[in-house]
Amino acid sequence: MREELGSQRLKGRVALVSGGLRGIGLACVERFLAEGAEVVLTDLEAPDTEYASATLARLGQAASYVSANVASEDDWAKVLAAVTERHGKLHILVNNAGIDLTGPVAETSLEGWRRIMSINVDGVFLGVRTFVPLMAASGADFRGGASIINVSSIMGLVGMSEVSGYNASKGAVRLFTKSIALEFAEKKMPIRANSLHPGFVLTPLLKEGFQRWVDKGVASKAQDLVDLMSSKTPIGRLADPAELASAVYFLASSDSSYMTGGELVVDGGWTAQ
Template identity: 85%
Template structure:
């Protein structure tokens, strides 16, 4: 199998990825680095706990510990990006959590937490970096790029994931609104949302394990097999397959793409 990574299509650009230590976020970091970008990643882990990942990523990657629900932490990230690079061309708002269960037993605390991380985090990341993205966007064809990671659950409903559905639907429409705002103001920033289907990530595995603990299935692999059988392409996605889609939205190949939904779900929502 031939994979054309490392083409240096992002050489000279700076990218920021939230939730960058694992899953889709880490895959995006790795792809951006392979394409020549310098990358700042954020997550909740301490720098000490992130050290092994950072050592593997190399000198072009740097890390800032940050909670995406904290305005203070976003200010800290902005200061770090500005000091190290002085510019930003790509922002990937990826950090997120899930929430499952019947609406009647969903706590207000749980609802507010998923909204804070999945929605407030996207808003705060965007608001914090719009001035720097606008300043840097004129350097590249198509301008700077914001990629907000939503989900197919931001497009279609599913039983007992109402909080997750609501949060990812909010990300979808927030992205369309800011895309129009930037275009109308002639700001060199594009904004698009990514809508993954079922992807083999720690978040998915943890979610499946919770369903097992509730007695829905005997083991997590049974749920993987079930979701694979319901996906037209017949399997779950690998994080690198989503990173390829994010790379497209981050690159000048998508210079005429803004306010769009890029669905990468193996055909799930085509049914």
């Protein structure tokens, strides 16, 4: 039974979530709104598509949307202009947008390698670089300051066969986060930075990845892979995106005011094995 939400403990805060139309990103947007925050979300989809327009209508007036590619400096400038014009502040930045890349390293193209790095790593860097000045100016509004949450993965902590590109990208996010956390602390900037390390979560990205394995003949159907990963996870199941959103909420709120440069692992016990 899910805990009742809506404490309004993020009232007065402005949050930005990249990759916010689906999966963990959308769950974070929904949780932030339930807790009283105003939220700007970005994704690749045009705002007038059927899915995007229906989702935005459901989220309500406290949410706004900017179509943006996180690997583009120009698009990040567009997002900054939208946030500044609408809110003038930013207290929470969730760099969530990401893609995966699977297959043997000898068969991985340079184009594929560069694409995953551009989104999973460059996208995080550009998001942070773009919003540090505004977050530094906004951070004094609340105890613990502004909060950056960079979504890494358990694949940023441990290796797995045939996901070398994804491993590398998520490992980069982990150490980038630690570096900026120290930089902000040393400069007495009111910004904390932590990384989130989800295990296997039932998201559209995971399902698409499993389907690619099915297409390669690894399994007869995607559900077989869900069942396999569930059996290998100590807690016995995959995560719901809302469970990751709860962890992000903790990192975004003043409850984590003494936490910076840390890594929050939410993986059902996978990395404890």
